[in-house]
Amino acid sequence: MSKHTGSYTVVTTDSDVRIVKEGLMERYGMNYLDERKLVKRWGGPIPALVSLVFTLAIFYVTWWIFQDPHGLMRMYTPYVGYMYTRWWLIILIWMVYIFGYWPFKKAWLERTHPLVKGAVLTLISVVILYVLIKGFFEGILGNFGLAYFNPGRLTKLPGITEFFAIEYASLAILMFAAIASWLSPAWVVAFEGAPWQDMNQPSKGFSILMATSFLSTLLFFVTMHPHMGILYYPWQYFTSIAPPYWEKFADTVSGNFHVAWIMCCTVSVWLVETIWERYPFCLIKNNTLRRFSAFFGIIAIALCLHFFLYFAQELTWGEAIRGTKRDFAPDWRWLHVGETAVFFLVPALFITFYCGNWPSKYSLPVNVLIRTALTIVGGLALYAFYYKTSHLFLGTQKGFSHPQQFPMIPTIWLIDIWLVHHWFMDNWPGWKMVPKTAEEVAADHEAKQALIREVRWSPSLGYGVGVGAAAGVALYFVSCFAIRWAGTAITLVYQ
Numbered sequence: 001m002s003k004h005t006g007s008y009t010v011v012t013t014d015s016d017v018r019i020v021k022e023g024l025m026e027r028y029g030m031n032y033l034d035e036r037k038l039v040k041r042w043g044g045p046i047p048a049l050v051s052l053v054f055t056l057a058i059f060y061v062t063w064w065i066f067q068d069p070h071g072l073m074r075m076y077t078p079y080v081g082y083m084y085t086r087w088w089l090i091i092l093i094w095m096v097y098i099f100g101y102w103p104f105k106k107a108w109l110e111r112t113h114p115l116v117k118g119a120v121l122t123l124i125s126v127v128i129l130y131v132l133i134k135g136f137f138e139g140i141l142g143n144f145g146l147a148y149f150n151p152g153r154l155t156k157l158p159g160i161t162e163f164f165a166i167e168y169a170s171l172a173i174l175m176f177a178a179i180a181s182w183l184s185p186a187w188v189v190a191f192e193g194a195p196w197q198d199m200n201q202p203s204k205g206f207s208i209l210m211a212t213s214f215l216s217t218l219l220f221f222v223t224m225h226p227h228m229g230i231l232y233y234p235w236q237y238f239t240s241i242a243p244p245y246w247e248k249f250a251d252t253v254s255g256n257f258h259v260a261w262i263m264c265c266t267v268s269v270w271l272v273e274t275i276w277e278r279y280p281f282c283l284i285k286n287n288t289l290r291r292f293s294a295f296f297g298i299i300a301i302a303l304c305l306h307f308f309l310y311f312a313q314e315l316t317w318g319e320a321i322r323g324t325k326r327d328f329a330p331d332w333r334w335l336h337v338g339e340t341a342v343f344f345l346v347p348a349l350f351i352t353f354y355c356g357n358w359p360s361k362y363s364l365p366v367n368v369l370i371r372t373a374l375t376i377v378g379g380l381a382l383y384a385f386y387y388k389t390s391h392l393f394l395g396t397q398k399g400f401s402h403p404q405q406f407p408m409i410p411t412i413w414l415i416d417i418w419l420v421h422h423w424f425m426d427n428w429p430g431w432k433m434v435p436k437t438a439e440e441v442a443a444d445h446e447a448k449q450a451l452i453r454e455v456r457w458s459p460s461l462g463y464g465v466g467v468g469a470a471a472g473v474a475l476y477f478v479s480c481f482a483i484r485w486a487g488t489a490i491t492l493v494y495q
Helices: 046-067 079-098 106-111 114-144 163-191 203-221 224-229 256-273 285-318 330-354 364-393 408-424 438-454 461-489
Strands: 002-005 010-011 017-021 036-040 431-435
Touching: 002 431, 010 431, 017 330, 017 461, 046 079, 046 330, 046 408, 079 114, 079 163, 079 408, 114 163, 114 408, 163 224, 163 256, 163 285, 203 224, 203 256, 256 330, 285 330, 330 364, 330 408, 364 408, 364 438
Parallel strands: none
Antiparallel strands: 002 010, 010 017, 036 431
16 A cells, blocks of 8 residues: 655555655556556446447457458468467567556556557557567577578578468467467566566566566477477478477377467466456465466466367367368367467456456455356357357358468457557546545555455365365366267357
8 A cells, every 4th residue: 555645655565665755766657557447437337338349349440451361451361460469469468567558657647548548559569569570580580590580581492482481480470479478477467576576667577578588488499499390391300309299299290289288378377367366376475485376376277278178179079180180180179279268368358357357246266256157158159159250250261170260360359459448548438547546545455455364264165165176076077068068969160
């Protein structure tokens, strides 16, 4: 909490009390999301519905301009469009979660009209996006390090056409993005920005950026680089592990195996951050234990989701067969794991951004349970709606595994637009932003801590955990039966 005392601001947290002389330390956008209050302009669900219509309209117009194969720029090749979509997501995360809106001052964020603020911040994100891809990846890495980052370099190789050169380079860049889209928010959500959490911007942002970039590079070379090494014939035995080390376990040489679990990590990070409110890791009082438990707990959740979604496809379509194509190919099955996971992220973000993380009147575990159930239902509904209708209005091809059917592109494109709308535009026009007073910030903090304190060990909690574990096992078998039944009774795509 914080309160003004003369020319000083007293800032109180769980771990420290510090006094900051006003005027000596510039407050940029740090904690802006926590210290703003979004007030509905209309009652009931009208603001959420208005926001949904507004953002879907922006989605469709921008999709037709940038992505649609029948539109203007036609970036849905699909890898070119996917590359820009994924990196735009990461840059939005950098700007808000890592750099805290730096270099914009908090006063500017609070006083500027949402349309102006959204336009300025979005334009900056697009400029950074272009410089990153054309300057860093294609210009520096592609010319002085690894040829597969630069399509111009690839076209000089025998047997590679211009189209495949562009696709391969885009694939390499977006594979790096897949890792960064998990680790960038994970450092803030799980590690809480430690050990730089008390630093000022931009030092804090650059420290986290360098740490996550290093880890992303390391993971890229042990997960995605071997995949790039087998795309060109003969396989690049001297510069990569060929065939890749995961071949026997995953039943494929494709890097889609890693794309799957990394995408599940990305989804899990945001589930923990949004509808779960960092539960159950927030119950751990020791800072170090809580942070490491959250980081590796998110990975554990992701791996469970990863293998279950692959198993769900075997229940639906039968066992994968190596050497086949399309629906039965193991490499596509792993890719579809990541695609399916993203469908569940969309309703989770909608619940948090536009429904106020409803419900919030029960205990924290009950709130989390209800939101998770709504997310599962919403994800399944979106999955069915997409495969039933996407070819009618997105310019994609009909079918699950068609090479031109890449659901992660439109779903993440919509998420990008929601992030711009929620982070940059304060949910305008359905809501208006009002800065919270120091008392309101303190009251919100205390309310969150009270919810956490309510969850403490007791005989009734132990009984609930036991019942929950039994119910979870039962739900698993019920889900397997339901998936098997749905696979035979419901047809989403008519061939």
